[in-house]
Amino acid sequence: MDNNNYDVIVIGGGPAGLTAGIYLARGKMKTLILNEGTAGGQMVLTHEVANYPGVESISGYQLSNIMKNQAKNFGCVIKSNLKITGLNLESEVKTVEVNNKDIYTAQAVILATGGRSRTLHVPGEDKFKGKGISYCATCDGDFFQDKDIIVVGGGNSALEEAVSLTKYASSVTIVHQFDNFQAFQHAVEEAERNEKISFIMESKIIEFIGEESLEKVVIENQKTKETFEKEINGVFIFIGYEPNTEKFKGIVELNKWNEIVTKNNLETNIPGVFAAGDSIQKRYRQITTAVADGTVAALGAMEYINNLHALVQA
Amino acid sequence: MLHTNLKHVASEQEFNELLQNNENVMVCCGRMGPMCVPVYGVMEEIESEYKHVAFRDLEFDGPHAHVIRSLPECKNFSGLPFTVYFKNGKVVKATSSIQSMEQVTDILNENFGK
Numbered sequence A: 001m002d003n004n005n006y007d008v009i010v011i012g013g014g015p016a017g018l019t020a021g022i023y024l025a026r027g028k029m030k031t032l033i034l035n036e037g038t039a040g041g042q043m044v045l046t047h048e049v050a051n052y053p054g055v056e057s058i059s060g061y062q063l064s065n066i067m068k069n070q071a072k073n074f075g076c077v078i079k080s081n082l083k084i085t086g087l088n089l090e091s092e093v094k095t096v097e098v099n100n101k102d103i104y105t106a107q108a109v110i111l112a113t114g115g116r117s118r119t120l121h122v123p124g125e126d127k128f129k130g131k132g133i134s135y136c137a138t139c140d141g142d143f144f145q146d147k148d149i150i151v152v153g154g155g156n157s158a159l160e161e162a163v164s165l166t167k168y169a170s171s172v173t174i175v176h177q178f179d180n181f182q183a184f185q186h187a188v189e190e191a192e193r194n195e196k197i198s199f200i201m202e203s204k205i206i207e208f209i210g211e212e213s214l215e216k217v218v219i220e221n222q223k224t225k226e227t228f229e230k231e232i233n234g235v236f237i238f239i240g241y242e243p244n245t246e247k248f249k250g251i252v253e254l255n256k257w258n259e260i261v262t263k264n265n266l267e268t269n270i271p272g273v274f275a276a277g278d279s280i281q282k283r284y285r286q287i288t289t290a291v292a293d294g295t296v297a298a299l300g301a302m303e304y305i306n307n308l309h310a311l312v313q314a
Numbered sequence B: 001m002l003h004t005n006l007k008h009v010a011s012e013q014e015f016n017e018l019l020q021n022n023e024n025v026m027v028c029c030g031r032m033g034p035m036c037v038p039v040y041g042v043m044e045e046i047e048s049e050y051k052h053v054a055f056r057d058l059e060f061d062g063p064h065a066h067v068i069r070s071l072p073e074c075k076n077f078s079g080l081p082f083t084v085y086f087k088n089g090k091v092v093k094a095t096s097s098i099q100s101m102e103q104v105t106d107i108l109n110e111n112f113g114k
């Protein structure tokens, strides 16, 4: 059990969590990173990172491996692809349960669980993932050579990816729930200029239908609530990101977008619980900002622990 | 070549030998993209736990990828990676697109045992 006692547990192993791990382990804090997915987080999903200062160009996978090794070399323990099944953050000794069996304790915890692509959550979406439904144009675009596809969304990603998918598809229909786009005007204009692109506005896909692979979708007009079926070969979904904070609901303070609310030093409403990266309330979500947050949260956690020790000694 | 820590299938002959010499095989055929890397990550993580399974990756755009791409089980696939599970040389399961740790281990446990 002693082996499971740490100074700091970092929940999430993306750039924010790994950076916190580097700072904490280097500061001689016994540190554990618990990560539900692959270490590196969204960074491993990035083909090329060209805006990380000091490195002209690098794949996200490589940058993740460097950060992971850096943290490990300072003595940080990293456990990935696991499930957090229990949390007790309020008491002075914080506990985290993993895979319904292992309990880890720490004096401070950093929440760095990042975000993920939003899904539509409509019938058929799971069944046809990889069989007509995709969330990545660069990965799967070439499967739709000369096919008719739909792009769902109205932000920059949706409009830019719709244009890029016209390299392959014979037609691209953009389905968007509102009557105007959230994307930059130049992205909207480029999509509007493209002859292969058409638009179905104020509408949502409410069902995916097919046998072995996707054959058609049911589209609902948001104003009239009228529905119709459209035959289609593929659907690409780009409807933004949501923070991975479900597990913290009712425990730490979240805002209305479910982002973690933090003070300037990135401490949450619970003493000794800090948060960093894409899961917190902030405007810009990049590797550089996640790395900066990881640093601030780690230094805050160290200060918190040092103050606890000073109190005990006094 | 795929930049993973997994063993790679480098030729058709190697693929055939892999199936001949191993009862349980999992092959993930993909690129270094957002949907594929997490699946390689899961395989790397569980490789030491599932010693009775041979884990390999295979480059989707490489000259030997047809051994996976042309399988009837992958006919309707349109999302990378194509992940195929073989028992005694026969396909027992195939999935398309990103899979979680839980999804992969469920398939392994069901078809190859823990």
Ligand SMILES: Cc1cc2nc3c(=O)[nH]c(=O)nc-3n(C[C@H](O)[C@H](O)[C@H](O)COP(=O)(O)OP(=O)(O)OC[C@H]3O[C@@H](n4cnc5c(N)ncnc54)[C@H](O)[C@@H]3O)c2cc1C
Binding pocket: A011, A012, A013, A014, A015, A016, A017, A034, A035, A036, A037, A038, A039, A040, A041, A042, A043, A045, A046, A047, A048, A049, A050, A051, A084, A112, A113, A114, A115, A116, A244, A247, A276, A277, A278, A279, A285, A286, A287, A288, A290, B034
């Ligand atoms: C396709 C794509 C391309 C991008 N390109 C760039 C770019 O070129 N430059 C740039 O600066 N930024 C880029 N970004 C943004 C950048 O990747 C993110 O801002 C950054 O990764 C956020 O870091 P993070 O550590 O906060 O979260 P994440 O990277 O999301 O990492 C969070 C980690 O926590 C894990 N996790 C989630 N829930 C839990 C839980 N309950 N318990 C334990 N672990 C959990 C996740 O599995 C993940 O590993 C890109 C993002 C995407 C999706």
